[in-house]
Amino acid sequence: MSKPVFRLGIIVNPFAGIGGALALKGSDGAQIREKALAMGAEKKANEKMAKALSILEALNGQFSVFTAAGEMGESVCASLGIPCEVIYRPSSQQTEGEDSENAARAMCEANVDLLLFAGGDGTARNICSVVGDSIPVLGVPAGCKIHSGVYCVSPAAAGQVVSQMIAGELVSVMDAEVRDIDEDAFRKGKVIAKHYGEMRVPAELTYIQAVKMGGKEDEALVLDDISAYVAELMEDESDTLFVMGSGSTVGAIMEYLGLDNTLLGVDVIKNGELVASDVSAPELLNITKNKPSKVVLTVIGGQGHILGRGNQQLSPAFIRKIGKENMMVVATKQKIHALDGKPLRLDSGDPKLDEELAGAFTIITGYKDKVLYNAI
Template identity: 80%
Template sequence: MSKPIFRLGIIVNPFAGIGGALALKGSDGAKIREQALAMGAEKKANEKMAKALSILDALSGQFEIFTASGDMGETVCASLGLPYTIVYSPPSTQTEGEDSERAAKALIDAEVDLLLFAGGDGTARNICHVVGDTIPVLGVPAGCKIHSGVYCVSPAAAGQVVSQMIAGELVSEMEAEVRDIDEDAFRRGKVIAKPYGEMRVPAELSYIQAVKMGGREDEALVLDDIAAYVSEIMEEEPETYFVMGSGSTVAAIMEYLNIDNTLLGVDVIKNGQLIASDVTAAQLIELTRLKPCKAVVTVIGGQGHIFGRGNQQLSPAFIRQLNKSNLVVVATKQKLQALEGKPLRLDTGDADLDLELAGAFTIITGYKDKVLYNGV
């Protein structure tokens, strides 16, 4: 008896993540999308889905694809020369969350073995609303907000998991939480995250991200130690522009310095003064070009990402301009221990750059206290 053909469903939210590099704190809502596109935002979701699907080349003939028309899936399949069947066509090129839901319903009716989707937490919510626990799903991270546990750590990781399933390898399954935040509160510097349900995902834990962790104990003293050490570094380099990435650990440094902070954005300081607040990717490159510059970034708790999660303003172009030696990575040891040996994740959006950055990182974990930790 021949092996059955694996039925792979694909949905792309083509507008996922377009607000990230422009410091818009999300992409939900027609007005935000229109604003982002007017500002010159690039749609990257299909590019990220392509990175996942390109890994399936060696399995040609062992799977068939069911998807939506246009940029919701057809475009990326056609670009890679993958045969596909269209099961849903959106009424407009300006797709909405309802289109993701209708496409998901069509894929359930097509009896796919796995629904692979590219988007952010808003897309995960749409998929969850329709799918629930009916079929396995897997997310390709492409949005500004990636708090949900249904996403792989990178597009390539998603492709690897799918390839294992197509090849018939034993892949466990788990329930993963879908979470999303209030974007309006997000833009005001507040993280109000809520659970919206669970979906079934293949449980290859080295590839699937954990739900973002908040602090579970008072680490104020440790954060003060980290802040004091980074402050000394800054004092020693008064002409250096320090780009302050997002996250609570970086926020603690800004509080220590008594400088207004954009918790969920990127700020620039020099010689103890705020130079620019909540900058876009383009503004950051222009502001720091040909100037001495360092970037202070932290590790996202539970996931291990230092790029690609809430700090898309730190674009590949900026990081190349900066280079690895000028990255100041800060994290508490508790946060690193919570990774349970998993490496730091480098999801800059540029695979070649990820390879260049891979390897050991020096991480500041206290006052003149550092550890080495690998990144991939």
């Protein structure tokens, strides 16, 4: 099976930052934008997105682009000769925050692996209101106000991180805060910044050796961290059935929870209690019918399989029912590092489903520690 083409979403707020050079203290609001343009302000957001995208030139053919029409992304792609598919068209040339929201909604529906956007804190707020933590995002700084943690330090830095993801390198993912200030108060000399939410962002991998390679004691500590985090997530979803796949990492979670585990089978738990052990595929479909469910998987075998090796009970019908967003993959960084850059493997028994699932997966590698890694 060939390597899947990385699905990159691109959104540009073409009016981001136009009030900065003219000391208008921001760009939010139609009146401010009109005033800035009347004063000769230049729109720089597409120029900054171009700096990020130019880093990807050597990776042509390895990624596909989904974007919005005109200055919201299509034009910068055309200027760089990057083929793109337009999946949102604003109703007016003067775009508004709702256009960023609508474009972000279209990106989610297109199942992009990463949404790269250019703007400021207002744009981040708009996108966060739609995306939340459903897909990874990364901001190219182009606004007057950059208080949010979802932005890279520069457009070129954003391009470097995206290039790592497209190349299939191990890239950490973290929750980053979205903040914005009250522009009216700012113009009166007051800085009032508010928290508006968090989004998942890829971060250039520093690979800090908190996980020391090779020692069984260190591996046990990492498994304990993974288990503690998964247990915490389970507590937050008390009505959800958690289907526990096979493998030693999932087994460590079951041991942490004090529950009997079928090492080479599939178990089901809810509210910290064992509901069913060593279930078959038909039993699993029956148990989870019309109930909120998630599955906990790990990397099986030297080839990096997450489906199709030791967990055939997770039928294509079950995986389709819960969706990729409810597949929780857990693994130590040691295990992922041992893949030596090879992608994770999907072998559900349904080639069409494997194709739909292919792309970036978020893998829990420690306590509130995650990485992004590709699967085919």
